[in-house]
Structure formats: structure tokens, C-alpha cells
Amino acid sequence: MYSWIWRHLPGPLAVRLGELVVLLAAAVALLFLVVFPRVESLLPYSDVTVNQQPDTASPSP
Amino acid sequence: MTVVETAGNRLRWLLRGLGQLLITAGVVVLLFCVYELKVTNLYTEQQQKTLDTQLAREWAAPPPSPVGKPGQVHLAAFDDGAGIARIYLPTLGRDQVHVVVEGVTHEDLKKGPGHYPGTAVPGAVGNMVVSGHRTTYGAPFNRLDELHPGDAVVLETRTFFYTYRVTGTTIVSPDALGETDPVPNHPGQVATQRLLTLTTCNPKYSARTRLVVRALLEAPLAKGKGVVPPALQGR
DSSP: OHHHHHHHOOSOHHHHHHHHHHHHHHHHHHIIIIIHHHHHTTSGGGOOOSOSOTTOOOOOO | OHHHHHHHHHHHHHHHHHHHHHHHHHHHHHHHHHIIIIIHHHHHHHHHHHHHHHHHHHHHSOOSSOOOSTTOOOGGGOOTTOEEEEEEOGGGOTTOEEEEEEOOSHHHHHHSOEEOTTSOOTTSSEEEEEEOOSSSTTOTTTTGGGOOTTOEEEEEOSSEEEEEEEEEEEEEOTTOGGGGSSSTTOTTOOOOSEEEEEEEEESTTOOSEEEEEEEEEEEEEEOOTTOOOGGGTTO
8 A cells, every 4th residue: 555655656756755744744634633523522531511311422512 | 386476475465455554543543542632632722721811801891781799790791612710620739720611512612611501600599510521622620530528619700709619529420410400400499509510521531420529609709909719829
């Protein structure tokens, strides 16, 4: 997978390294800004209130 | 021979792909831990700073209408997510001060401890209920279990400091809505006491139960120059 990406990056070595960093940063940004906030709302430890049904996974209030 | 080698190559290719996938999954899970335990705190820290500045600015301006008696706060003027008071937990440390926001939705609680809309306002007769995160988003109520009867919880509004004293701690189920009744667990009864109820999830990193700390108003103290409630002195 990673070798496939590396093979398909255009340009000389230095440019490729730069492209790699950009790709990595984009992946991390996607995780932190989109994926994690959504996953987090499904996890139980943000449920701190007492108005929930005991057996629902719903994160609402 | 070439057939065997091709099969071996294919297996090697598959295994390498699987290995990379597993390592990637591991890195993603680690990143998620970093996000939950560090990045969420940064978010809340920044939100709390903004809210605190907003509160200070609001309180410095003349009140919208005469506010004289303890327990009078114009909550109608507050939007969901807006700061309504500061909460101090002096027995847990000098730095234990947070801005309480109006509302207990996921978004509200990301900013700080949230006041249940419709429950009592600071210092008022009835039951003021505040919920906060135990482990992420600044974890304002992380050490709520360390509060003991007699410990002070101070609320600061525009005009008053309200010093509450902890009366007890209970562990309840997540649907124990009775804890938010004006007279806790006695729906319909008319309140005579001025209560404060703090809730958070329990045990840490779980949502199996809720930790509920109840406190009773000891004394309101009108704010003024150099006025500091005894519980906050020496901070």
C-alpha cells in the first residue's frame, strides 16, 4: 500500500518527501477534524448527565 | 517452479499489505487517544478563556435591571452555550475554576460544565443541576469523587458569591432523572432548600453509572471590592 503510494508520487526524491508530508498532514487533519469528533460522540464517557436511558448508546445530552 | 514462486510472492504481498493495514490501524487508534486526551482539552481551554473574558465583560457592564436579592439571575437572557457563572472547587486545588455554560448538549459540555435548563439558578430555592466531563474536554469534574461532606463549592455570579457545602455523594443509574427534581427524587414537591447538584460519568472512561454530588447553600455573599468568600481565601 505505502510502497504503491511512494511509487506513484511524481518528481525527484526531495519533492516526493514533501508530497509525503502533505499527504500525511491531510490524513491526520481528516481524522482530527472529521472522523474523531464523530466517533467520539458514539463513545460512552462523554455521557455525564442523568437524563439518559440506561441501555441506549445514544450520546444525546 | 515459477508457479510456486508466484504463489509465494502473492502470499508475501498479501501479508505485507495486511501488516501495513494493522500498523496503520494501530497508529490511528493511538492518534485517537491523543485527540481525546490532549486535543479536546486544548479546545475546552480555549473556549473557557473566551467564556471567562465574555463573563468578565458582561459583569463589568451595568446590570440589565436591578438585581438585589440572592438567587436572582436573569437566565432568560442567556443563550445555550453562553457562560452563566463561575464554579470553584477550592478543596480540589486553586486552579479548579470553570465557567458554567447554559445547556447540557454535547456541544455545550465541550465548552465546560453545563447547567440543566429549567433547574434552579445559582443561589435560588430549588435544585441547580450542573453536569461536566470527567475525562475529556478539560475534564472539569475529573476529581468530583474527592469531594467530601463539608467541602465548599462556590458559584460566582454577577452580583454574588454562593458558597455551597457538600452534603453527600451518590452513585446513580444514567436515567436517574429524579436527581434533577427541585426536591431530589420527590417529583412535584415544593422546594424549600437551596441545593446544588453536580453530576458526571462514573467510573472514569465509562458511562455505566453517574456520580452525583449534592451541596446545600451555606451563605450568599454580595460581591464588592476586595470581597472574597472564606472558602476562596488564600487562593
